[in-house]
Amino acid sequence: MTISIRNLEKVYKLGTEKGKALEVRALDGVSLDIEENEYVAIMGTSGSGKSTLMNILGCLDKPTGGEYSLSGIPVHKMSSAALAKVRNEQIGFVFQSFELLAKQTALKNVTLPMIYSRANWLGAKKRAKVALQRVGLGDRMHHRPNQLSGGQRQRVAVARALVNDPSILLADEPTGNLDSTTTDEIIALFQGLHDSGQTIVIVTHEEEVAGHAKRIVRLRDGKVVSDYPTEDDPVHQEFLRAKAATAVRLAEAAPA
Amino acid sequence: MIIFAPILMLLRVLSQTVLLALAQIFNNKIRTVLTTLGIVVAVASIILIMGALSGMQRGVLAEFEQFGAKRVFMDGTLPPSWRGKLNWREVQLQEDEIEAIREHVDSLDMLCAMYYGTYSVQYEEILLEAISTVGIEPSWHDIENREIIAGRRFGSVDLEQARNVCVINEKAIEELNLPRDAVGEFILLSGRRFKIVGIVETIERAAMFGGGDTQTEMYIPITTAMNLNPNGWINFAQGEMKNPDDADNVVAEITFVLRKMRSIEPDEDDTFDVQVMQNIIDDFNKIALVMTMITGVVVLVSLVVGGIGIMNIMLVSVSERTREIGLRKAMGAHPLVILMQFLVEAVVLCLAGAAVGIAVGQLGLLGVRNMPFEMLEGAAAPGWAIALSAGLSAAAGIGFGMFPAIRASLLNPIDALRHE
Numbered sequence: 001m002t003i004s005i006r007n008l009e010k011v012y013k014l015g016t017e018k019g020k021a022l023e024v025r026a027l028d029g030v031s032l033d034i035e036e037n038e039y040v041a042i043m044g045t046s047g048s049g050k051s052t053l054m055n056i057l058g059c060l061d062k063p064t065g066g067e068y069s070l071s072g073i074p075v076h077k078m079s080s081a082a083l084a085k086v087r088n089e090q091i092g093f094v095f096q097s098f099e100l101l102a103k104q105t106a107l108k109n110v111t112l113p114m115i116y117s118r119a120n121w122l123g124a125k126k127r128a129k130v131a132l133q134r135v136g137l138g139d140r141m142h143h144r145p146n147q148l149s150g151g152q153r154q155r156v157a158v159a160r161a162l163v164n165d166p167s168i169l170l171a172d173e174p175t176g177n178l179d180s181t182t183t184d185e186i187i188a189l190f191q192g193l194h195d196s197g198q199t200i201v202i203v204t205h206e207e208e209v210a211g212h213a214k215r216i217v218r219l220r221d222g223k224v225v226s227d228y229p230t231e232d233d234p235v236h237q238e239f240l241r242a243k244a245a246t247a248v249r250l251a252e253a254a255p256a
Numbered sequence: 257m258i259i260f261a262p263i264l265m266l267l268r269v270l271s272q273t274v275l276l277a278l279a280q281i282f283n284n285k286i287r288t289v290l291t292t293l294g295i296v297v298a299v300a301s302i303i304l305i306m307g308a309l310s311g312m313q314r315g316v317l318a319e320f321e322q323f324g325a326k327r328v329f330m331d332g333t334l335p336p337s338w339r340g341k342l343n344w345r346e347v348q349l350q351e352d353e354i355e356a357i358r359e360h361v362d363s364l365d366m367l368c369a370m371y372y373g374t375y376s377v378q379y380e381e382i383l384l385e386a387i388s389t390v391g392i393e394p395s396w397h398d399i400e401n402r403e404i405i406a407g408r409r410f411g412s413v414d415l416e417q418a419r420n421v422c423v424i425n426e427k428a429i430e431e432l433n434l435p436r437d438a439v440g441e442f443i444l445l446s447g448r449r450f451k452i453v454g455i456v457e458t459i460e461r462a463a464m465f466g467g468g469d470t471q472t473e474m475y476i477p478i479t480t481a482m483n484l485n486p487n488g489w490i491n492f493a494q495g496e497m498k499n500p501d502d503a504d505n506v507v508a509e510i511t512f513v514l515r516k517m518r519s520i521e522p523d524e525d526d527t528f529d530v531q532v533m534q535n536i537i538d539d540f541n542k543i544a545l546v547m548t549m550i551t552g553v554v555v556l557v558s559l560v561v562g563g564i565g566i567m568n569i570m571l572v573s574v575s576e577r578t579r580e581i582g583l584r585k586a587m588g589a590h591p592l593v594i595l596m597q598f599l600v601e602a603v604v605l606c607l608a609g610a611a612v613g614i615a616v617g618q619l620g621l622l623g624v625r626n627m628p629f630e631m632l633e634g635a636a637a638p639g640w641a642i643a644l645s646a647g648l649s650a651a652a653g654i655g656f657g658m659f660p661a662i663r664a665s666l667l668n669p670i671d672a673l674r675h676e
């Protein structure tokens with residue numbers, strides 16, 4: 001079991017009002033298991049708690065209740081220093097806005113996580129090159145982020161996320177800042193990674209993107225409201241039918 | 257290999273952070289220059305002041321050396337505890353005391369009492385009023401080690417017979433408009449005829465020893481001087497010890513003889529002062545140390561001011577790079593690594609400032625050496641001042657970089673990543 005969470009809670013205290021504690025339950029008893037080599041999409045509207053869940057899964061944030069074990073290690077009680085090591089060794093992050101260092105080349109950006117790695121700093125440059133080749137940027141290694149397209153930037157970020165061989169790849173709206181062509185690029189890249197055995201969890205609000213995952217978990221008000229394999233997810237199937245119908249109507253309306 | 261891995265990694269992180277810090281400095285040139293100005297000024301002033309001070313110290317010590325390390329001075333003094341019991345006239349050195357020292361102090365090679373007087377001097381039409389005239393003994397020539405460039409030195413006969421003879425310097429020849437070969441000429445000193453028997457060479461002396469521009473010098477046998485003014489006194493006596501290492505012995509022996517002759521009780525203070533060159537050098541070194549310390553305090557204050565500038569810019573740097581810090585943390589950077597990154601940056605900033613400051617200080621010293629003061633010719637920053645200024649700058653970097661660095665290391669990764 002790669003990820004196992006039980007009754008996870010995250011409560012934000014916003015002070016008191018009329019003597020009563022004012023709090024927001026961003027996560028309200030979430031339980032979830034993700035196996036190795038799964039490809040899971042976490043969906044939900046804004047405020048559903050999906051980002052909070054993502055942050056906790058990524059060990060960037062600590063839950064206020066419940067349990068979380070990653071590759072069998074309970075991480076919900078770890079210190080921030082210990083979590084840094086977990087993030088470095090077990091988790092690969094892909095952010096919506098790429099978060100690349102603007103003044104450094106693609107190669108340097110991909111090398112970054114290995115600077116902090118106890119195991120991989122020897123031969124870091126070679127590993128970074130391999131990772132960049134894996135995402136198809138072997139010829140763009142010495143370009144800076146502003147010399148790359150959005151899709152290429154996100155691929156650099158993916159290479160950076162993978163370079164320490166993480167247990168899970170976490171992507172937070174990875175296509176949120178991309179147009180449809182480059183979105184397809186990134187989706188294809190994720191598909192390839194999944195095929196080669198990488199465990200992937202992505203957070204998205206786009207049905208189109210989520211449809212490429214093998215499992216869709218839907219959150220609302222901090223609770224899991226549905227958890228199906230993609231082909232059984234009623235909301236997604238409805239989306240696909242609607243999309244197909246639209247395509248047919250568009251085809252009919254098109255002049256011959 | 258496995259044992260060394262953590263150390264190697266630390267070195268790697270350190271070198272990475274140094275490179276990062278240098279890049280950061282390179283990318284913000286104007287800001288860096290303005291920020292480090294305080295440190296530059298502080299370090300430049302350490303180098304400049306310490307260099308000038310140590311150069312001056314060296315110059316003065318060399319001046320003392322020229323005077324001779326074997327030199328001993330003694331004169332009568334009136335310490336507060338004796339006031340009311342004796343007057344200052346009564347504590348002056350007496351002839352019999354000089355004789356007793358000459359006889360009993362074995363480590364003393366030579367001794368010469370000095371008997372000052374001020375008289376009018378006349379040669380033909382030229383009359384000089386109030387010329388300082390020193391009554392000396394023949395040993396003066398050897399103690400002062402000044403060459404007689406014409407004529408002869410004083411001999412014991414001059415002293416025994418209290419002859420009206422004098423030895424003068426070239427300045428006196430000039431002032432009195434004497435012929436160039438003045439030996440054998442007669443002058444009127446306090447209305448009496450004195451024969452010039454010798455011309456003594458003029459010694460260049462630093463301003464602090466009454467040199468600078470040369471004075472008219474006039475020497476007569478001490479016995480003659482005493483006859484000329486029976487109401488005078490021996491102003492001081494100077495001697496030379498056999499071995500400069502005997503300084504303490506000489507002082508002790510002279511003190512013993514004088515205390516005995518003056519019947520000073522063990523619990524009473526000396527009514528005289530015996531000084532060897534070493535004591536004077538020690539005194540001077542003490543003054544130099546105090547000056548160094550005062551300068552040190554001033555420089556420390558300016559370093560603190562410079563350090564606050566560094567702290568300010570580091571706080572700006574941390575808040576500017578909040579997202580980068582968040583990213584690094586998300587990538588697994590340990591809080592201590594983040595702390596170190598910003599500390600190293602602060603230290604590198606300070607050291608860059610120190611390097612510029614040292615260069616500026618050295619340039620300044622170049623200027624100081626070319627100033628028309630003989631004493632500052634040897635001005636050079638001592639190695640310890642350079643090391644100290646670099647060390648203090650690094651310490652200022654650590655001290656003032658700590659707060660911003662801690663602030664960066666404690667940032668919450670998500671908040672940092674969301675920072676705009």
